[in-house]
Amino acid sequence: MADSHRPPPTLDPTSRHWAFAAGAASLVPMLLQLPGTLGGTIAACATAVAALAWRQPAHGLIRLLLAVSLVGTVLVLTRFSFGRDTGCALLAAMLAIKPSETATLRDARSLVGFALFAPFATFLLDQGPLSLALGLVATLISLGALQRFADVEAGDAHAVPLRQRLPAIGRLLAMGVPLTLAAFWLFPRMATPLWGVPERALARPGLSDTMTPGEWVDLMNDDTPALRARFFGATPRQEEMYWRGPVLWHFDGRSWTQPRWFRNLPVADTEPADTRWDYEVEIEPTDRRQLVALDLPLAAPQGTRLSIDHGLWAERPQTSLGRWRMQSAAPRRYEPRLPQTLRQVALELPAGYNPRTLALARQWRLEAGANDGAIVQRALTWIRAEFAYTLDTPLPGRHAVDEFLFDYQQGFCEHFSSAFVVLMRGAGVPARVVTGYAGGYRNPYGDYWLVRRSDAHAWAEVWLPERGWVRVDPTAAVAPERIYDTLADRAPGAGLFGAAGGMTPLLNVTDWLRRGWNDFVLGFNATRQQDLLKPLGLERLGTRGLIALFGMTAGLALLWMLWLSTRGPPETDPVLRAWHRLNRRYRRVGLGREPYETADDWVHRVANDRPDLTADLAELSLRFSNWRYAGPRTGRTASRERQELVRALQAHRPRPPGERT
Template sequence: MTTAAPVLSDRVGLAPLGWLTLALTVLLAPHALNQPAWVVALALLSVGWRYMAARQGLRLPGRWLLALTALAATVGVVATHGTLLGRDAGVSLLLVMTGLKMLESRTPRDAMLTVFLGYFVVVTHFLYSQEIPVVLYLAAAMVLTTMALIRLNAVGPPPTLREHAGLAGLMLVQAIPVMVILFLLFPRLPGPLWGMPQDEPAARTGLSDSMSPGSISELLQSNAPALRATFPDGPPPAPLRYWRGPVFSAYDGRTWRPLPDFPYSPDPEPPLAPGTLTYSVMLEPHHNRWLLALDRPASVPAGARLNPDYVLSTRRPVHRLETYNLTSAPAAPLESELNPQRREQNLQLPGGAAPRARALAEAWLAETDAPSEVVQRALEFFNREPFRYTLSPPRLDRDPVDQFLFESRAGFCEHYAGSFVFLMRAAGIPARVVTGYQGGEWNRAGGYLLVRQSDAHAWAEVWLEGQGWVRVDPTAAVAPERIEQGIHAALSGDANVPAFLRRGEGLGMIMTLRFQWDYWRDVTAYYWNGWVLGFGPDRQREFLERLGLGHLDWRGVVGLMVGLLLAVAMVFGLAFLWRNRRPQRDPLARMYRRFARRMARVGIAPHPHEGPRDFAHRVARERPDLRDAVTRFTRTYEALRYGPDPDPDQFKALRLHLRELS
């Protein structure tokens, strides 16, 4: 019969190991969503092996085996990520080493180090997501990790589960004031609250840097927010809710792309006109460089630039929530003078593409030489012919413009915008495609306009003499309800429209509750993103101004922060001293000791074994002159000490009797 080999120098109890195993499992498991499977599996296997070794009395792996495993894991991280630096590689290495540290823990000190590594693992989750459910989950994980820390340091009888959770919760609650002070007052630097340089191209969400048939309609499958905007004077009407994004002027016969930048700077502040809009934008990460603004941007946020196509852009891709203030002048003219190079760029067409569309544009041009009349003819063509606005148009395998205009006549906004711009250029009118978002849903509870990915849109701009660039939306000629009421109204009869866009009647209670849930969830996300994740230098300054502290420079803010931290430390220190103060002595015992000292001064001291009544009898025998006073004091003392319901007046009488003996 064989027996299991003993665990080497295992001085960590089974119960503390159980708590530590549970805490690390809770911390490590969610990383399966963003880390290689082998990394999380190795870490969890190591943690589970350590606990089972203690439970079953198995031998732990030796130092050499652990060293070789650590080396192999490091090589695996390099092979997986191509580096040991950066967010993903660093987190992978931390997870592996946390599991291996747990596996080699043989002493309480080793276990303590593993707990501290667990706290670092908590932080790494915020590098991937800062959503409210993640924060709540990690708060619970923090409590569980702290409970493991308490159990490792427990002396005497093990605490109950309630005592465990209560003490862990108290320790974390005590940290909240310090956390709030540091969050609000620590000097903020421009940049994300949580984030590191991207190790590899991030999954892109939202608009693309090119447009081809079907590229915009793909975004309608997403209900995710694109931006939220607040307006001090109320939201603009639906026809003005055009959120300007990438502008495309280069066309190769199928795909529209932006022109390369060249040395040309438009007026960054177009003359303001009646109807100027002032607003703030909270832009969701889309991992490209442009910022969205209402047509036409009349101001440029700090750190941004306005390119020749009046598109706001930043130096670095938007990998985090961006908050900025803007002014737009929808009626202001854009580029009233078009230089020859710009004109040529916005008239170019690929040779041989769409001959039928070219012929149609030339026929319009033969009937009238006024560009505005040609624009009107094109809109009438879209309105008069049987065009359909649909989310699922047929594939355009040949010439996409001719096939759409004369055969399928079913498409989404990118089909109409692209073909319209082609027709205008064929007629000699400079034109370009503009992509962005159109519309938005006003959230009354939050007081902001919510623009979703499903509001993605494409329209056209034509350059007219004396007017500059003029927005023309051919979609409005086919489906005007798209502009006035939103995408859900334009696609109400489309069988392939996503469920979240079906807002008509007869949806039932489940869909109604879902819309309400989405509504309030977005309100919560708005304030969380704006005042926690988006709490940058501007928000911090706004907060200080609300407190009347806007005049403070960074030295004053640091001084205020240090002062508040010292005040919190003082309050906690006084509370600790008060809680651990010496217990107050019994006033009755103190009174009796005073009585005993007075008797000792007359030569009669109580014996250690002598009770109050026996001592009174002895005093009466040795000093008959004190009998009555001592008897009255002793009877009152016994009534207060041993009586069922002591009377406060008796304590006053006891003081009087003691005074008689002075």
């Protein structure tokens, strides 16, 4: 009964540091996936809490204030939007303040157990190799912390240095890895998950079906990958790489949008040119349905569909990496007969906006007569002569197009395409805005093209008699270098180390490795699973066959775990290992210690058979018993005594019977 009232084991400083290290390592991968302000706030709070609780837990009132303030901050920064980001941020916030209540060994175990949720929750936001590597590091540190706690409870913490804990940690990993690999490679792949994954509360950067001039600045400064493309056969020139995304028709005076009912209309007729591009595109997740394809896609791949304006849309939001095989060709003629309904939509302008632009457009129409092509060329000549490209633009007013065309006359692709389409519509030329990406960078290591979010671009399409829709890029008229940069200028890292791009080879290799990760891990689907089994003679294995194969493999993995468990963990105490080796040496001369014998009983038995060995063995036995059972000792003196005892145990070797000294 007295044991039931015994206080829980206290937390020594080393164990506290192990617990804090496990919590920090688990928190890092999640913070890297949260928005900068949110992740930085949680990281600062975690640092402050760790400093406050480094020696002892914080007061209860302080913990309450920390929890309330941090949760409130997370909700404000996520704009009270509930989804994956908010849930992961709240988990990170709770983990950040968890060390403030760590007082006992049980609290430390609770902290480590709670911390392990963080790296696994990170995979809801990102499945990249960096997240996996950081999650693995966090798992190893957490296992080391739990091993330390077990040693503290057993009274052996002083005798087990860090390097001797690594085999035990490796043993735990070896138990679980075979079953994990079996589940990944052999468990039947399904087209959709068994349960729904909540939407992200905070949108990922990327294209949307809305464009407001001036709001792409952050996107155009984002060098993270948007897509990768690999061509089979001929490759288009860089200036031909227009990656078509959402097509925008409706203008309210400020923003461009696409009427949703357009997506259900049949695809417009096109007459493709003779040259066709066969390629595979790998698109990073955006949590949206819109995709991009080389202008113009000839058909929609499985799981997608084309809208009337050849915008490509997926059947469900793209929450993970997507890969599609496509064919595209530039159009020789694109919808040469424009239905009256679409013509009206392509000429609509809101009333009460941009009077100077409309007046100029009407004047051009009177001067050009019925020649729509002349109006287009006149606008491009004007833009080429008097306009400049810049990302530093003033905030637009009510008449944003008037201000751009007649006042500051500088901007980037959103301004040029929006103003150009408004000007064309004012002159009676049907026009629309097309968004997507332009150009790309060829990675020489993988022979594929990398398109980054900073390559986001918007251009215009005008409808001309007999030709139909024709691409017109007013931004290229004033700043072609922005659209068709040299490969050196667009190489990753070139902006940091000059045009030569001192970091370019390293970043090329990094992205090539990331593409390999996408191919072999994130892109592992049902087809790849069947290909994996072909060398085994299993050409077509159905779901039942896969389940049976997985069951057999999982059974073997469980037997492996059982075998490792029955063998027992490797001995970590160097003194005990040396003692066991001494026993094995005595066993070779027929005097090994029996499992039921104490050290003293063993010495007495050896003395009866071999008196010549008694003195040395008795001394070693006494020193071993004192070290093992006299209580924990720490410090340099204890370390020196342990080393001397280990050397003495290793040096003593019993002589065979009859051998002279």
